[in-house]
Amino acid sequence: MRIGLVGVGRIGAFHAATLKGLPAVDQVVVADADANRAELVAKDLGIEFAPDVDALLASRLDGFVIAAATSAHADLLARGVAAGIPTFCEKPIAHDLADTQRVVELVEASDVPVHIGFQRRFDAGYQAAAAQVRSGELGFVHHIRANTNDAFPPPREYIPTSGGFFRDCTVHDFDIIRFVTGREVVSVYATGANRGEPFFGEYGDVDAAAALLTLDDSTFVSVSGTRYNAAGHDVRMEVLGSLGSVAVGLDEHTALRSAEAGVTFPGGEPHATFMDRFRPAYVAELTAFTEVVAGTREVPCTVRDALQAFRIADACELSRHENRVVSLEEIAR
Ligand SMILES: NC(=O)c1ccc[n+]([C@@H]2O[C@H](COP(=O)([O-])OP(=O)(O)OC[C@H]3O[C@@H](n4cnc5c(N)ncnc54)[C@H](O)[C@@H]3O)[C@@H](O)[C@H]2O)c1
Known part of the structure; x- marks a missing residue:
């Protein structure tokens, strides 16, 4: 099959290289608003490039991958759907809820498959935890702890268009909580602080945050994250049940050291970035x-899944600003 990819920045160039190596893919062609960048990446990977998105979409694609900047996603998704090409789009669909809802309506009114890129759904650990929750072997789940800790903060210029900590970072936790439990969030209480460089606060954002989510079966989920975790990129989830408990992301590479004498686990090199x-x-x-x-598989993460994760992030932002519990019912569907 022939896959076209738009946006060859940090994640796009990585996705282009991955696509090139997949047995099902015969040809990869890339484009970018910066045509020189597309040409460079194409030369580097030994693949084709198109001078712009129009040329890319007109080049008989079987699938379309969007890895451009977030501000371009809604328009590119609309173009992929209009062209009738099965489309993959990196999270998030858009910067705000209204644009996200517009895209969801557009996609659901079409028969074009659209897959949103919440990659944790494909992580073996999260999949195993989901299977154990669904099989009942953990009993009833009473608490979940989820965290997303970045080793280093992004540059200042990333922050004003990031959507804020909950929409940019912990949105991955919100999606995977739904995936692992099969439950919906009914309310949130969230807070945050700017403990690192002051530019986060200058843009109304935080660099450390915490949220308590209540699920529709009364499971309590605590979600936490920071932009300053020099120990390493630390993404984990603990699922605590009446019959057993499991931890996702607890292995030799976990960015954590035991304070107990003689305990050497985890002893490996911690992950540095989300790529690792x-x-x-x-x-x-x-x-x-x-x-x-x-056509051999249903879409594994739909635009409606992405909308649900975004609504939880929006609820957390509202809760942080108003310092109160926010019901998900308050956030438009
Ligand atoms: N799922 C994940 O773990 C994950 C990780 C990183 C980034 N992302 C998402 O991927 C997207 C890209 O992030 P990044 O870090 O690679 O950004 P980046 O800034 O490194 O790259 C973005 C690229 O998109 C291009 N671009 C911007 N607007 C365009 C347009 N209208 N048409 C064509 N090309 C355009 C830019 O020239 C640039 O090459 C973001 O939406 C981000 O949220 C997801």
């Missing part, structure tokens, strides 16, 4: 997209 932590998941995610393109 989720490399196999990104490959599995794009493999799944090729199956969507081939």
